[in-house]
Amino acid sequence: MSEPSPALPRPGFPVSRQVLADHVYEALLEWLMDGRLEPGAAVSIDGMARELEVSPTPVREALARLEHTGMVRRVALKGYRVAPVFTREDFAELMEARLSIEPVNARLACERMTSEGLDALKQAVEDLRTAPRGGTFAEYRSYLEADERFHQLIAAQARNQFLLAAYNTLGGQIQRFRLFGGVGITDAEQAIAEHQAVLDAMSSGDPGKAAEAMINHVEKVRGRAMADAPED
Amino acid sequence: MSEPSPALPRPGFPVSRQVLADHVYEALLEWLMDGRLEPGAAVSIDGMARELEVSPTPVREALARLEHTGMVRRVALKGYRVAPVFTREDFAELMEARLSIEPVNARLACERMTSEGLDALKQAVEDLRTAPRGGTFAEYRSYLEADERFHQLIAAQARNQFLLAAYNTLGGQIQRFRLFGGVGITDAEQAIAEHQAVLDAMSSGDPGKAAEAMINHVEKVRGRAMADAPED
DNA sequence: GTGCTCGCGTTCCTATAGGATTTGTGGCAT
DNA sequence: ATGCCACAAATCCTATAGGAACGCGAGCAC
Structure with a gap:
């Protein structure tokens, strides 16, 4: 202070x-x-x-x-x-919720995507690539910010105020978990590749592919986190 | 004083x-x-x-x-x-969001249902049947309350705090009220039948049927509301 | 040593006062 | 007639004060 x-x-x-x-x-x-x-x-x-x-x-x-x-x-x-600490059960619930909402957002966003929205998504992925990834929070903060921004943009591009509000309630929790998961950023390369895959699917204009790419991403995130996370 | x-x-x-x-x-x-x-x-x-x-x-x-x-x-x-009046677009967005979240809730709730939860659901449907349905808010308030409780119970029985929170952000019944601006309940018989169908599907223990019954219900609600609602 | 009580400090909660900002109105100049 | 500015009322916003409840520790009785 x-x-x-x-x-x-x-x-x-x-x-x-x-x-x-x-x-x-x-x-x-x-x-x-x-x-x-x-x-x-x-x-x-x-x-x-x-x-x-x-x-x-x-x-x-x-x-x-x-x-x-x-x-x-x-x-x-x-x-x-x-709010109390995240347990493994909490995390599993959070990922279950993301798997219910984010693919829908991706599908709708793909259908309703604008070129400006696509540019913003590309920028977010680019920022993910260039963000520093140190061990302290201050260092990987911009990485987390770009990650959050990517998902937030997709939710916004879905052009549904209620789905956006629903996602936003999850977004803060995701950030909070990533912080107290405390493992830092160990999966950047794979995560960036998955984000790129989502972006490519969006660019292709195939909503089904976009949803699938998002499902794949969230499931992979869950798998990596469940493997890394400290047991309770 | x-x-x-x-x-x-x-x-x-x-x-x-x-x-x-x-x-x-x-x-x-x-x-x-x-x-x-x-x-x-x-x-x-x-x-x-x-x-x-x-x-x-x-x-x-x-x-x-x-x-x-x-x-x-x-x-x-x-x-x-x-907040400004609820437009048809707003309502369509709300229903799109409900169609994304509530069937998932129904599926999970069916998988994880307890007998106490089932009893509570039965009670909610029973309350729907017996609730007065007058023209003023004070009169059909208990109907809306039972309707909201039914969906809320399913969200709760899904045993996922984040999906529950997401559902709550929709504030389905509150928003639904605002569309009609106080014209009262006109679709009680059909709505009750659909709720009963969801309940039956839940009782049967088939998660797929539960999700489908919920999809059917929400789509029917959307159809009736869009037909009744005043044009903008 | 154990249990009870009292008192102090902390915190929440509400009311009130006053400064800062916005809005509406009337007058004045063009 | 129109545009602009000053002034006044309403409103928002923040600080402060004080009442009530809660927690905690000292002190005393057993």
Whole structure:
């Protein structure tokens, strides 16, 4: 905590049009993804307010918005806690859910794809290739970001607000798991190849192939993670 | 403080364990579904606080939680507005999403069903049959509740927290209500028969049949709604 | 040593006050 | 008549204060 004021709005910033609660939301989200807030830990409203040098009011609002992401849980009159750690069963459930939703997204996205959307996907895969992959979170963070962006783009291109919302609830959990799985990035080459395969299928314009490529990718991810992951 | 505190927790009540923001949340939800808050209308924080005779703080928290349901939208520094009317495209997207998720839930629930779960499902269908179906929201609310409970139970019995969360983000019945804008329930007989068919398929223990029955049900709901719904 | 009670600190929760921003209105210049 | 600017009211946003419940540890009785 040597930083002077990390989340305070800069005075020079012209059209921030963002209120304090938004900054607090972003800060808490970042802390949750970074692991600075460990699973099971209490998230005190007053404590976070002191930490972020704001009043409890915007913290309360940010936490209320964070609750629906599943990253924090609230008990009335007792406060918020970070969601508990991922077990192997949790991970299996998460992959089952991804296998139910993401192939559908891929199929629809393929049917409704625009050239701009395709370009964005290509950029995401390119970013995956060039991203550094060190051992610390700061190093492979951009890799994770590009990975998430790839899947998010597909969900967005499916042009279904409800499927996008459903995927987004999974997305945060995926990130959280990858963090606390704690194995770093060991499967980059294979993952990049699978992403490329999905991209190729999308480019080909065959929705069935796109869905299949996505199924293949998620199943492979599951297989690698289940092999690597530490047993409970 | 002249009033004898209308919404405050009663002192004799042992484990109320509900805070004011929860009551405000329920009240706003009811007003939204009742149509007392029309689509597009502004939902002033201070105004609602005056109306409900509470301070703006719990109203702010309740609105922050309501935002993720899609019923209200927030613009920074401008406040909340009731979400615009549900168009046919919105409804089509919702049904597309339900068709992607609910058959999977039905399949998994069938595989993992317990006898208690089956009993709960039977109860939900029975409640559907006996529920009153008047023209006002207060009258057919219990019908919607039983309908929602049926689908919710299946999602829960699938024993996958993420699929359950994904289903909940759809808020199927709530959104469905908004399409009709309060014209009531006109398809009860057919809907009940379809629910019974899903239930029978579940009882038979054949996951494929359960998924198919669910697909049939959702498609029929879509067909009836698209025929009834007012054109844009 | 064990169990109970009391008191202190922490935290959640709500109300209130005041600064900042947006919106609507009226007047003035062109 | 039209466009622009100032002013006022409403609203959002944040900080602060205080009440109520909970947790924890010291101290005392047995």
